[in-house]
Amino acid sequence: MNFAVFASGNGSNLQAIIDALGQGAIKGSLGLVLSDKADAYALTRARQAGVEHVVFLDPRDFASRTAFDAAVVEILKERQIELVVLAGFMRILSPVLVRAYAGRIINIHPALLPAFKGAHAVRDALAAGVATTGVTVHFVDEEVDHGPVIAQVSVPVLEGDTLASLAARIHAAEHVLYPDVINRVLQGTLDVPAQDACA
Ligand code: GAR
Numbered sequence: 241m242n243f244a245v246f247a248s249g250n251g252s253n254l255q256a257i258i259d260a261l262g263q264g265a266i267k268g269s270l271g272l273v274l275s276d277k278a279d280a281y282a283l284t285r286a287r288q289a290g291v292e293h294v295v296f297l298d299p300r301d302f303a304s305r306t307a308f309d310a311a312v313v314e315i316l317k318e319r320q321i322e323l324v325v326l327a328g329f330m331r332i333l334s335p336v337l338v339r340a341y342a343g344r345i346i347n348i349h350p351a352l353l354p355a356f357k358g359a360h361a362v363r364d365a366l367a368a369g370v371a372t373t374g375v376t377v378h379f380v381d382e383e384v385d386h387g388p389v390i391a392q393v394s395v396p397v398l399e400g401d402t403l404a405s406l407a408a409r410i411h412a413a414e415h416v417l418y419p420d421v422i423n424r425v426l427q428g429t430l431d432v433p434a435q436d437a438c439a
Pocket of ligand 1: 247248249250251252253254327328329348349350358359360361385411414
């Protein structure tokens with residue numbers, strides 16, 4: 241199955257996916273990496289890995305979020321992408337994209353959803369003083385950081401944790417969880433609970 245990764249930043253999750261493909265731990269084909277940020281290091285990682293289609297789309301070139309997402313859908317169709325993997329893609333998806341790929345977009349979030357939605361989940365968890373946070377992988381619906389949960393892992397918040405130390409532990413958990421979930425989605429061997437655990 242042909243899948244795409246969308247990333248806006250460093251792309252450490254993209255790297256974990258690329259490495260898992262190289263090791264045969266993900267059986268599928270990474271047909272497209274797309275970013276909305278010209279300077280995203282994820283784009284460099286994709287080029288270095290020899291991904292065939294590496295695309296930067298500048299949101300400023302589009303009149304609206306819908307217009308941007310319509311262009312994205314066109315690229316996905318052109319490249320015959322069957323699954324979209326969001327890996328630190330920091331844009332809200334509009335219905336035009338979510339509906340075109342209903343049930344075929346997954347996201348990773350650095351918290352135990354529904355706790356700590358948004359762009360600063362690790363910082364927010366630390367500030368809230370919780371003893372445990374974690375990582376969620378979920379199907380994407382029309383709400384932000386919302387949709388049926390596929391998998392979650394807990395990460396303890398340790399005494400003396402800083403944003404950097406906690407983020408590093410969360411990233412390490414992401415890099416194990418996401419390739420495994422992606423492979424299971426691609427193989428169709430997922431056991432997804434029917435209820436929306438993020439609601
Ligand atoms: C990851 O921690 C991911 O969970 C988070 O962005 C980071 C991207 O890191 N996503 C969100 O916060 C989505 N709401 P990376 O660029 O190194 O893969």
